[in-house]
């Protein structure tokens with residue numbers, strides 16, 4: 001097995017330098033050029049003072065240059081921190097502060113965000129910008145320390161790397177229940193284990209043409225990128241502006257002649273809903289993979305009926321255990337819309353355990369809390385030992401081969417067929433359009449707004465492609481004019497758009513249960529009824 005993820009690129013560059021590595025909008029980058037450009041970027045970063053273990057923020061949508069950025073950051077022995085470029089500046093600022101980033105590699109379209117960030121003196125003084133974009137927006141004020149044109153001054157030979165497989169490769173920030181996003185540290189070794197398993201299991205080869213649909217701050221993108229490079233295959237970046245246009249996505253799969261598609265189920269669901277897949281469509285497509293949430297069986301049946309030539313695999317796992325920890329390839333099209341699709345069995349090197357509230361094993365067939373151990377486990381949350389201790393526990397069975405287990409917060413059970421079935425969550429984490437959201441983060445932000453005496457946030461099933469709808473209930477301060485529209489706008493200053501509530505209830509007081517806690521069940525019922533006002 002390789003030591004560091006960049007070796008996949010180096011290996012292909014040596015053997016097949018002309019082979020296509022990355023494609024976007026008809027533009028192609030070969031493995032040879034990817035390797036050279038990443039070497040140059042690594043040397044530039046090192047010359048500019050980047051040291052082993054430094055965090056480099058990647059603030060860009062998917063692009064060929066962003067992929068060069070990731071490989072270059074690895075080659076400089078640094079850690080990449082991909083940040084959603086559509087996040088509001090205060091949220092990005094929290095991540096930059098938490099990671100003590102001294103470098104941002106930025107791409108087209110983020111100029112206003114950078115300008116907003118650099119209004120703060122502390123960032124202007126401490127953070128340098130490498131501009132990986134093609135065209136810098138007119139009127140942008142931020143100073144960039146280098147741009148793509150500067151790479152040519154550096155040698156294309158690989159720099160020496162001191163990192164080893166258990167060093168951090170990237171930090172992925174997910175929603176945090178107390179209001180601050182939390183950074184999941186992922187090592188080279190964890191990714192390599194998953195990628196190697198996937199290569200063997202799916203039989204990927206250099207003839208593959210793999211999709212890259214999720215944005216770079218989703219952990220699925222890590223498999224897209226390194227799953228492709230491990231096989232010496234082609235990575236087809238789905239242009240971000242197509243990502244929620246079902247017709248265009250279908251056309252993209254056709255014209256790119258993809259052999260593998262991987263995304264969150266919402267996208268597949270959306271394409272099914274708009275009926276954009278024809279009978280025997282996508283003749284080259286051999287594998288459809290999804291991960292991150294339940295793929296509704298009616299939509300799965302839609303896909304399987306139209307693509308009898310493809311295999312369909314459900315991957316399950318949280319970011320904290322690296323991409324996915326279990327899998328299930330659906331053997332034949334289910335004949336019932338209500339059929340439950342298992343999350344299957346553990347990927348090689350992983351273990352999934354069902355435990356009760358005392359961390360003892362559950363009886364066979366009984367639902368339990370799902371814990372994961374094995375090679376994919378993150379070392380923990382970035383500089384947050386308390387949160388890490390709460391989620392990563394010593395294995396109650398003790399000792400080798402697995403020392404820690406991760407508490408997923410998911411409920412699951414083993415069916416009569418010996419396969420695991422996902423049952424739901426034990427907490428208030430939800431998925432909406434594939435995004436992982438802690439309702440606590442939304443609630444903290446809502447309650448912090450002036451004029452809100454108290455607020456509570458719940459989620460209900462949308463019945464549509466969003467998966468879950470976020471509903472906010474609040475009590476205003478007397479004499480203060482706060483409306484759902486003003487509150488939504490206010491929240492939008494600190495939270496990304498996908499976290500904003502779309503239903504609102506203005507109440508005289510929040511419903512409480514006998515213990516004095518907010519009665520969220522009653523709130524949900526009220527939201528499901530017609531007591532809530534919709535906002536956009």
Ligand code: AMP
Pocket residue numbers: 174290291292293294295314315316317318319320343408409410422425431435436
């Ligand atoms: P994330 O860290 O964004 O990958 O979210 C992890 C959570 O998404 C898990 O703990 C589950 O609640 C949910 N999840 C991931 N994969 C699946 C799946 N295949 N089926 C159902 N839920 C899933």
